[in-house]
Amino acid sequence: MWILAIVNEKGGSAKTTTTVNLAAALAERERRVLVVDLDAQANASLWLGVTDEGQDLLEVLVGQRAIDQAIRPAPALVGVEVLPASRRLGNLAAQVGWGEFPQGLLRERLATVRERYDYVLLDGPRSVDLLSTNALVAADAALVPLIPETLAYLGLVAMDAAIQSVRPILNPNLEGPRVLRSRWEDRTLDARAVLAQTQEQFGPAILRSVVRADMAVRHAARAGRPVVGGPRSRAGDDFRALASEVEEWKASTQGGISA
Template identity: 35%
Template sequence: MSAGTGKPSVVVVFNQKGGIGKTTTSVNLAVCLAALGKNVILIDLDAQSNASTSVGLSAPAATGAYQLLRGDVDVEHACRPTPYPNLRLVAGSDDLSWADVEIAVKPDPQYVLERALATTPSDVDVVVIDCPPAFGILSVNASVAADVVILPVVPSPMALDGLHKAWWNIQRVRTHFNRDLDTMGILFTMTEDSELMHRLEEAIAASFGARVLPVMIPRDMQVIEAAARDLPLVVLDPSTPAAVAYRRLAEVALARLIDRGGKPVSGDGVEERLHEWRKPRPHSTEPGALPSVHESPPMEPGPAPAQSWDDELSATVDDIPLVTGLGWKIGVAVLLVALGAVLGYAFGRWMYFVQ
C-alpha cells in the first residue's frame, strides 16, 4: 500500500527501447511479490501480450486492459486469476493497438488509467504495470498513475541513449502531471562480466547515483527457455542466477521503493514456494479455485527445411548460357558518347563566336 493513502502502490516497468528485459522484469517481479505474501495485480498494457501468456493466459482475453481503459469494466471485473496465489492479471490484447486513438479523444486523456485504478479492490497491495516499448499515450497514462517507475537497461551504448530519453520523458510527466512521482529506480539487466559492461555500468551509476538499484540481472539462457514455455523464470527454475536476482529485486523494491519505512520483508521460504507453484494441480470448478499451470512443451529442433526457390536458382545458375560478343558493341557505344561530347563542345564554341 502507498504510505498513508490506503491505495495500492503502482509500480510501472518502462523503457522505450525494446529487447532489454522489460516484460521479463514485470512478470518476475509480480510473481516474486506475490510469493512474498503481497496481493498483486499485473496489468499488461502491451498489445503483444507477452506478460499475459507468461502467467498462464492461453487464449485471447475477452475482458482485460483495453476494456478497463475504455471504462467498460472496473479493475475487479477486468482481472482474471492466474495459477499463482496472490497474483491476478489484467490481460493485454491486440485491441490495445487502437487504444492510443480512442484514449486521445477522451477528456484529460493522460488520467484515464489513474481514474480506472481508483476502482482497485481494497485488498490489493501492489499493481505492477508492463508498458509497451514506446512513450505513447499508454505509457504516459501508466507514468501518471505511478508511484514507482523501474527502468530496466542493458549496459550497452545504444541502450544507454534510450535510458536518457526514457528518463527525460518520465521527468516531463512528473513535472506536468504527477508531482508525487519521486521514486524511480534503474535496473541493470542482461549483465555480463566484461570490461566494456563494467565501464558502462560505472558511467550510468555516475550519472544517476542512488537511482541505480543494488541488483543486477545476469544474462541467463533460462530466460529464453521460460519464455518458450510460457512460464515466469522464477517458477521454471527459482535457483537459476537470474531468478535469484529477481527474487532479490522484489525484496529491494519492497524495502526501498514500495514499503519505505515499513517492516522488512523476509525472503525465507520463497524459493520453496515458487517450486511448489510449478507442480501440477487438479482442475477444479470451485469458485475461487486457481487455474492449473499452463506449461508449453520444451523447444525441440524442427524438420529440415525443404528446398527453397533460392536453392533451385543456385542449382541451375550454371546452366544459364553466357552472353558473348558484347565487346565491340560496348566499344562503339563509348565512341559515340565521346563523339557526341566533342560535337557538342564544338557547336557551343561556334555559337559563342557567331554571337
C-alpha cells in the same frame, strides 16, 4: 498499495521478464500482486497464461467494461492477478477523446481496486506515447530495466525525460526512475561502457540488485513460466533479491510501513 511502472522505451530491454518474475517473487512473499499489461504485444498476458482476447485493458480504459470484469487470476501464476492486454491497445489514442484527461485514464480506473493489492506492476509498452504516459501518471514509482546495450541506455534517458515532464503537473509524487541492471554480464566492454554512463548520469538511482544474464530465463520463457519458482537458477535468486529491495524501496516511501 503501491503502483510500480516498469518502463523503458527500448523493446527487448527485459521489462516483461522483470514484471513477471518480480510478480512471482513478491507472490512468494505472500504479497497480493496485480500485473497490468500495457504492451499491445501482450507478452506478459501470454506469459501469465491468458490466451483469449477481449475483456482486456483497452475495454477498461475506454469505459466499455468495469475493471472488475477484466481482472482475473493469472492462469499460470498462483497468487497473481492480471489485467491483460491485446493488440487493439495500439489504437488507444484513436479511441479516447482528447478532452477528458486521457493521460489519467489508467490512474482513474485503478483507483477503485488499488487497495486490494500490495503491488500493482505495470508492464510498459515499447514506446513513449499515450499508454506509457498513462503508466507514469498512474504510478507511485518507476523502474527502468537496463540491458548492457547503448540503445537500452538511450531508452533509459528517454524515459527519464518523460518522467521529468510528467512529474510537475500530472504526478508530483512519482518516485524514480530507479535503474535495474538486467540480462547483465559484468565483464563485457558494452556493460562497462553502459555502466560508466549510467553511473555518471543516474548514480544513486541504480539499484543494488543485478539480474544476471542466465539461459534459465530463456528456457523458462520458452516454457511460458517465470524462473522464480522453477528449478534454482542465478536469475531466480536475483529476482528474489530484487523483490526484497523493492519492498525496502516501497517502505522508504511510505514512512516505514512495509505492508
